[in-house]
Amino acid sequence: MQTIIDPPLAQQLASQGYFYIMHRFNPEQRAAFIQQMHHKNLFASISVGVKEAEHNFIDQLASAQQQPEYITIDIAHGHSQRVIEMIQHIKRCFPDCFVIAGNVGTPEGVRELENNGADATKVGIGPGKACITKVKTGFGTGGWQLAALRLCAKAARKPLIADGGIRTHGDIAKSIRFGASMVMIGSLFAGHKESPGKVIEHQGALYKEYFGSASEFQKGERRNIEGKKILIPYQGSIQQTLTEMHEDLQSAISYAGGNNLQALTKVNYVIVKNSIFNGDQILGITGQLNQNQYPTNH
Ligand SMILES: NC(=O)C1=CN([C@@H]2O[C@H](COP(=O)(O)OP(=O)(O)OC[C@H]3O[C@@H](n4cnc5c(N)ncnc54)[C@H](OP(=O)(O)O)[C@@H]3O)[C@@H](O)[C@H]2O)C=CC1
């Protein structure tokens, strides 16, 4: 997403061994981005849409022999013929490229994209924090993302990426329990100084803008709008959050009784009707929100 990642942050993440997906909203900069990443011996992970210009873009990369290691097909409704055609087009041009397709919310969607060549599938229709798909269309996995993931995982033969709805670090461990190999995160990263969202001062406090890729702010027009703009409290460096996520995931693995991520995939769980958040907010002793978590809703 344009308010989450830009080339410098992609370089930082890749050089530290994190996976990233570069957004597709500066289309003319993608070829140069691949070159820059390769020049620094880093992997290139770009995204594309499904329209004709995107097919032509893949052809241009192929003619220039500029193969990114990862291409994500990033559209709202991933269980569609246009995504299947794009997977096949990419695989024709770049048989070795790892193709991530999505987003879907059903086992049928996962199976069909996998059968047509996707190497991994993104699961999540509408659980994102800047998303309004559920209220506008009545569709989606918003509010039951983990259950959707669990259903999709039963059908999946290749990795699943849980995309959207990660609100706490604990949600990462839970997503792995229900079948994700990876999670994709927007809002939890949006407030950091490295994220490209604009800094806004509001009633004496600093925030960063975070907008949906299907919002009017991204699209520049009010057509098929399924996203909104929100403000996320400004949080300083992303490294602190990454470190804390790492530590929390390590603790989760230990609670699961193991010493690697596999342990999380087998742990027992109970489903409770209402979330057992105990009404807690994670507040520091000064009453300030802890640096990295639980921004207020806007
Ligand atoms: N994960 C999620 O829940 C969602 C994510 N998004 C994000 O928003 C961005 C823009 O996505 P998108 O609008 O698909 O990209 P594009 O504008 O590239 O549209 C791709 C194609 O899908 C069509 N389209 C758009 N929305 C839908 C829909 N809900 N159902 C069926 N067809 C649709 C478009 O029609 P036309 O040409 O007429 O515009 C176009 O043909 C992406 O980054 C996507 O990830 C958006 C919504 C949901």
Ligand SMILES: Nc1nc2c(ncn2[C@@H]2O[C@H](COP(=O)(O)O)[C@@H](O)[C@H]2O)c(=O)[nH]1
């Ligand atoms: N329905 C919409 N979903 C969107 C839009 N822009 C992005 N997204 C999805 O949200 C996640 C990030 O979720 P978060 O909970 O971590 O903030 C992102 O990866 C996309 O899949 C949108 O405009 N509408």
